Amino acid sequence: MIRWISDLRRRLAKVFAPVDCRCLGCGRDVFDELGFCPDCLKRVTFNNGKICKRCGVALDGDEDYCGNCAFDKIYFDRAFSPFCYDGVIREAIVAMKFNNLGAYADVLARYLVFEAQRRHLVFDVVTFAPMSKGSLKKRRYNQAQLLAEQFCDILDIRDKLQETIVKIRDTVPQERLSRTERKTNLVGSYRLHPKADVKNKSVLLIDDVKTTGATVNECAKVLKNHGATQVVALTVASRKENFIFEQEESV
Numbered sequence: 001m002i003r004w005i006s007d008l009r010r011r012l013a014k015v016f017a018p019v020d021c022r023c024l025g026c027g028r029d030v031f032d033e034l035g036f037c038p039d040c041l042k043r044v045t046f047n048n049g050k051i052c053k054r055c056g057v058a059l060d061g062d063e064d065y066c067g068n069c070a071f072d073k074i075y076f077d078r079a080f081s082p083f084c085y086d087g088v089i090r091e092a093i094v095a096m097k098f099n100n101l102g103a104y105a106d107v108l109a110r111y112l113v114f115e116a117q118r119r120h121l122v123f124d125v126v127t128f129a130p131m132s133k134g135s136l137k138k139r140r141y142n143q144a145q146l147l148a149e150q151f152c153d154i155l156d157i158r159d160k161l162q163e164t165i166v167k168i169r170d171t172v173p174q175e176r177l178s179r180t181e182r183k184t185n186l187v188g189s190y191r192l193h194p195k196a197d198v199k200n201k202s203v204l205l206i207d208d209v210k211t212t213g214a215t216v217n218e219c220a221k222v223l224k225n226h227g228a229t230q231v232v233a234l235t236v237a238s239r240k241e242n243f244i245f246e247q248e249e250s251v
């Protein structure tokens with residue numbers, strides 16, 4: 001872990017100057033490349049071990065694929081995330097979404113850049129998971145869009161950023177549903193944006209978190225159905241497979 005952190009710091013320092021920001025965990029002022037104070041850094045779970053070869057969630061066992069990817073129809077080609085969805089990162093993502101802390105996206109986008117470079121991702125278009133008009137009106141910003149914009153700004157590729165998908169109706173948050181309900185909840189909720197240009201394009205789809213993967217999967221389905229040659233999802237965090245099963249058993 002210590003070696004990973006020093007390696008991470010070295011790699012982030014190559015791309016970024018130290019950032020003067022609030023710690024993503026506790027809000028304390030920090031000034032370094034990582035965006036966490038030393039205490040919170042200890043509670044961050046980096047997704048830096050073995051991952052599912054399709055959806056990128058952390059795996060503990062010998063398998064190459066997680067349970068979801070072994071049994072479900074998956075439309076995205078690969079998915080990656082620099083963090084596991086727990087501890088400090090879970091709190092930071094919730095804060096980014098619900099506590100009007102959109103500024104957290106500036107720091108979290110650095111990790112998306114780090115992950116994209118580490119995985120050698122190549123793409124023609126950068127896009128993001130949309131919110132419905134109603135939800136957007138309430139929150140006033142789409143955190144996935146903030147992440148995608150910041151990601152493109154860091155890499156100086158704003159010309160690749162496209163709004164490609166629209167969410168045409170509100171849906172029940174996936175966390176509140178059983179595994180079976182989750183599969184049907186989002187079906188038919190997304191459409192291609194009228195101005196989208198994804199035919200024969202390789203698309204990078206950015207979102208804040210991937211739990212069941214249903215959102216990125218539905219978005220990828222729309223993109224693939226309209227001619228995208230490849231869809232790779234990049235999310236700040238993804239939930240570990242065993243956590244999903246634990247949750248579902250208790251539903």
Ligand SMILES: [Zn+2]
Nearest residue numbers: 023026037040
């Ligand atoms: Zn902290």
Ligand SMILES: [Zn+2]
Nearest residue numbers: 052055066069
């Ligand atoms: Zn998987």
